[in-house]
């Protein structure tokens with residue numbers, strides 16, 4: 472059986488005075504509490520992938536990620552806890568004594584790490600390369616980078632069970648767009664969904680996602696890339712100060728790569744009156760807190 476999260480998601484309200492009383496309600500869906508590394512959206516995207524392996528007597532999963540990838544370590548942990556082996560194809564080369572905290576965690580969960588050049592890594596969706604890898608590693612089940620496959624999107628859709636009808640807007644951070652697609656397609660309410668992309672030029676995701684969004688949902692979402700803070704994985708002292716302040720005010724820990732940028736952007740949008748006064752906004756905390764290990768000494772949490 473697929474492992475069950477350690478805690479249930481819940482909704483935490485945030486006083487609207489935090490954003491100048493300009494909307495009617497603000498709340499956060501705390502998916503970060505599920506598990507320390509299989510947190511947030513990662514558990515949802517992986518669960519049917521892992522279940523597929525268990526149901527079909529497949530003993531090993533293989534996936535892809537960078538040296539700070541939340542997806543990579545979540546896969547390592549979920550595979551391990553489900554009794555599966557895992558292989559991680561890592562972008563770039565890292566010496567054994569110079570691993571990132573994320574890669575070290577992957578090893579702790581007994582993931583076999585295979586380092587490849589950026590060039591090789593970029594062939595990850597190339598069927599021929601996939602075939603070679605499958606042969607080399609004894610036919611593992613291949614999960615695309617970010618869990619971006621059909622059952623990944625389906626699993627992400629299950630997050631909508633926690634989105635009450637009263638919310639007019641849902642905001643979620645977006646990397647591959649898998650979670651965004653899952654939520655938009657599965658949402659039974661009328662809420663409009665905004666995906667916050669933490670990378671430069673992330674608006675391209677709108678087109679990527681479009682191909683997977685159901686026809687009757689095409690006008691139900693948007694991708695915003697205004698708050699990348701220099702690019703994916705980059706940040707500024709201002710962003711870290713913001714995270715510490717947010718934690719002091721609401722006791723919610725944000726992650727440096729995704730959710731901090733989203734919440735910063737959301738507050739700016741609200742302060743610029745980009746949401747109607749009667750808006751009820753639910754932001755989704757997609758987890759990823761393990762990624763804060765690299766800036767731990769600058770955070771108060």
Ligand SMILES: *Cc1c(COP(=O)(O)O)cnc(C)c1O
Pocket residue numbers: 511512541542617644645646647648649650651726729730757758759760
């Ligand atoms: C992986 C991740 C995302 C991006 O999810 P996608 O489904 O790839 O769009 C967003 N937030 C956090 C915290 C993540 O770890």
